[in-house]
Amino acid sequence: MTTTERDxxxxxxxxPSQRVPGGRDIWVFVLFESAIFTSxxxxxxxxxxxxxxxxxxxxxHLLLWLGVLETIVLLTSSWAxxxxxQHARAGRYDASTRDAFLTAGLGVLFLVLKxxxxxxxxxxxxxxxxxxxxxxxxxxxxxxxxxxxIGFVVLGVLWYQLSDQERRSQQTVETCATYWHSVxxxxxxxxxxLYVVR
Amino acid sequence: xxxxxxxxxxxxxxxxVAISLVYLWxxxxxxxxxxxxxxxxxxxxxxxxxxxxxxxxxxxFMEVRGAPPVLRRLTDYWVLLMAVALFGAYFAGRAxx
Numbered sequence: 106m107t108t109t110e111r112d113x114x115x116x117x118x119x120x121p122s123q124r125v126p127g128g129r130d131i132w133v134f135v136l137f138e139s140a141i142f143t144s145x146x147x148x149x150x151x152x153x154x155x156x157x158x159x160x161x162x163x164x165x166h167l168l169l170w171l172g173v174l175e176t177i178v179l180l181t182s183s184w185a186x187x188x189x190x191q192h193a194r195a196g197r198y199d200a201s202t203r204d205a206f207l208t209a210g211l212g213v214l215f216l217v218l219k220x221x222x223x224x225x226x227x228x229x230x231x232x233x234x235x236x237x238x239x240x241x242x243x244x245x246x247x248x249x250x251x252x253x254x255i256g257f258v259v260l261g262v263l264w265y266q267l268s269d270q271e272r273r274s275q276q277t278v279e280t281c282a283t284y285w286h287s288v289x290x291x292x293x294x295x296x297x298x299l300y301v302v303r
Numbered sequence: 304x305x306x307x308x309x310x311x312x313x314x315x316x317x318x319x320v321a322i323s324l325v326y327l328w329x330x331x332x333x334x335x336x337x338x339x340x341x342x343x344x345x346x347x348x349x350x351x352x353x354x355x356x357x358x359x360x361x362x363x364f365m366e367v368r369g370a371p372p373v374l375r376r377l378t379d380y381w382v383l384l385m386a387v388a389l390f391g392a393y394f395a396g397r398a399x400x
Contacts, residue, residue, distance in 0.1 A: 147389060147392035150389060151395065154400045155396060169326070173324065180323065183360060187366075289360060289364075297350060298353075301330055303342040
């Protein structure tokens with residue numbers, strides 16, 4: 106995107122209804138990624154029905170409350186980045202930057218909780234090779250966390266955009282937020298499939 | 304306008320958190336003496352709740368609600384497609400198990 110294409114000034118608070126939030130490219134990416142994740146989920150669900158007792162036994166070693174807590178942390182980070190977009194749109198860049206940092210902080214908290222959960226499970230003898238359930242558990246949670254780590258780079262771009270008046274682009278802010286929300290909704294489905302389905 | 308938008312985001316966040324907490328009750332209903340028990344109803348409800356949350360995140364947090372109709376329809380069909388794929392895989396697996 107060239108500098109002249111950027112929207113460097115605060116735009117009106119109500120986004121025009123005929124504009125795709127973040128631009129088309131990020132939506133192509135998000136839908137493509139969600140198609141890939143959905144294919145993983147389908148393989149998981151199909152295999153689960155073939156070895157039901159193995160999956161139920163594996164699931165009994167998870168802490169549901171921890172999964173719920175992780176979900177709430179990530180949902181709160183999504184809320185923060187949605188506020189970040191609205192503040193930027195209204196030209197309140199200090200508040201927007203604060204919300205971007207809050208988003209990153211909650212992302213870090215999610216990562217800490219996830220690593221603690223992995224360590225607890227591995228110490229209890231549940232590893233990638235210990236059962237089919239844990240193969241899926243570690244595969245899906247690790248690949249999600251890789252997306253989360255990419256999300257931190259995206260939040261870095263967001264902060265870079267917000268930190269200088271000359272660089273500010275509302276579309277880039279929305280693009281970064283759209284990516285972060287996609288990391289959130291991937292987790293929402295992963296959580297339901299790994300911790301709750303029976 | 305600002306307060307209205309922020310309040311709406313807060314209410315959306317509350318709804319998403321509430322749905323997440325309902326999972327605790329769903330799990331309790333499908334656990335017998337600490338051991339999870341198989342349940343098609345729980346599986347269907349858990350997936351439906353997850354996809355409802357995905358749609359809410361897309362509509363409200365990702366601002367699809369105010370986007371062009373083509374994106375609104377595309378995301379709705381996408382969530383529907385995810386539902387068909389997930390339930391298709393689950394019930395096909397049940398049929399051949």
